[in-house]
Amino acid sequence: MKIIKIEALNLKYDLDAPYGMARGLITSRGSTLVVVKTDEGLIGIGETWGGGSPSVEHIKQVSTFYQDQDPFDRDILLKKAMNSMYHLGYGGLHIAALGGIDMALWDLMGKACNQPVAKLLGGKSRDKIMVYASTGYITETSSPRELSKQIEHAMELGFKAVKIKIGINPESDRERVKLTRQIAGKDVLILVDSNGNYKRDSALKSAQMIEEFDIYWYEEPLSPEDMDGYCYLKERTTIPLAAGEALFTRFGFRNYIENGLIDVIQPDLSKCGGFTEALAITNLAQTRNLNISAHVWGTAVGVAAATQFMAYLPSHPHTLHEPSPILFEYDTSLNPLRTDIIEEGFVVKDGFIEVNEGSGLGITLNNDLIKKYAADGSSILAF
Secondary structure, X not given: OOEEEEEEEEEEEEXXXXXXXXXXXXXXXXXXXXXXXXXXXXXXXXXXXXXXXHHHHHHHHHHHHOOOOOHHHHHHHHHHHHHHOHHHOOOHHHHHHHHHHHHHHHHHHHHHHOOEHHHHHOOOOOOEEEEEEEOOOEEOOOOHHHHHHHHXXXXXXXXXXXXXXXXXXXXXXXXXXXXXXXXXXXXXXXEEEOOOOEOHHHHHHHHHHHHHHOEEEEEOOEOOOOHHHHHHHXXXXXXXXXXXXXXXXXXXXXXXXXXXXXXXXXXXXXXXXHHHHHHHHHHHHHHOOOEEOOOOOOOHHHHHHHHHHHHHOOOOOOOOOOOOOOEEEXXXXXXXXXXXXXXXXXXXXXXXXXXXXXXXXXOOXXXXXXXXXXXXXXXXXXX
């Protein structure tokens, strides 16, 4: 079996009203899909973080390393592309593009073997994964009523864990967390995320002002470049720290893991280098006995990939009992790119997401809806 073509397509969904995080709001959701075709008619699907013509053009550029190659050589091909283009470094659109192709190759291999990706990764540890509602977004007004509606919606859907955006200022953080705890109750896990909007003094003040509300983890309190700041904060707060969505490959995660700067490792498969690099990151994290939870904020393809990865994720070092749950991020905002572009859909029930059955990623793209959400200027892929 040989790879004969790699195609990329930008998707875009315009929001009715902007929302986002402390660093800024967005007016649309988008991503880039990757489709790998073979001479035997099999097709693999992947997702690259971001969108726009730069992503598509870079996928075209790196696809030359994969032309006429065996998809089962995915590790060799990924390293060859990285090594040959070392001058571009190990981050940004470059690694995201390679990761999208890698994701598609794992989907393709699963289909060729008639096995889910989780099995190819090493085995299936679980059939369903506890989810946390990624919600509590910052809006143009960020009123308490808007936050209340988002948390109430998550509770109505049966989530037992929620993550909210903070980072405007420590005083605002306290009010948002306090309101969330009041609505969610004492038994729901609360996670917070400031998207790296703080310097260390503000981050520490924020952590101190919300500690009493039993925070499960504090995500990206600081910019990913500020490793000294993470060390400073880690020594001064009892709240577990999480990060990883802005890190790329095992090399980007290495210092965080080896220096014990964070407690929860969050690789995003559409950014970090696909399944291949996520496996390497997992092995690094387990040498330090750290928790792993994939970051997911893309389309249905990214969700499907993350469920396969976390279905595989070994319960290290546990055997019979898991003292704390493995958590899966599930965005609860309206986004048809996450819910409508595949035929199968996802079952999220009673605070858990079920892992789709079937080979590869276990999904089939809905070509009509792919065409509907194709960004202006994008060519339509033929599946």
